[in-house]
Amino acid sequence: MSIKLNPYLNFDGNTKEAVYFYEKALGGKVMGIMLFSDMPENPDHPLTDDMKDRVMHAHLKVGDFDLMFSDTFPGMPFQAGGDTVQIAIHPAEEAQARAIFAALEDGGQVVMPLQPTEWSPLYGIVKDKFGVTFQVNMPAEEPCVE
Known part of the structure; x- marks a missing residue:
């Protein structure tokens, strides 16, 4: 299916x-x-x-x-924002991750700044000016398996 x-x-x-x-x-x-x-x-x-x-x-x-x-x-009835659903974005390149995060941050609010984490070389959370929360998560490089 x-x-x-x-x-x-x-x-x-x-x-x-x-x-x-x-x-x-x-x-x-x-x-x-x-x-x-x-x-x-x-x-x-x-x-x-x-x-x-x-x-x-x-x-x-x-x-x-x-x-x-x-x-x-x-x-x-309309309730802007909320945290029950967030949109995760997985850009492959650091420059793209930073550009997307900056664009969403404009007029919005940084929840967690872009930073290295245990699972990602660059991860951050931003709530945009419309109240929608995005997780920007650059995937870690896949280990080479032989």
């Missing part, structure tokens, strides 16, 4: 800003953004003006992986 998982992030009206922020910070490519107003009108559920510009679905490709996004409906 094959299965594929990806994070799906929800925001409260600022999804477009977040998608373009992550596109730049993570070196990704926006694959598409669909607004609620792009959907066919439904007279049983008319859109209010403040809903029309909210993102119904957005897709960002980062390397071989997908990040997906959506805005909540106005007035829906």
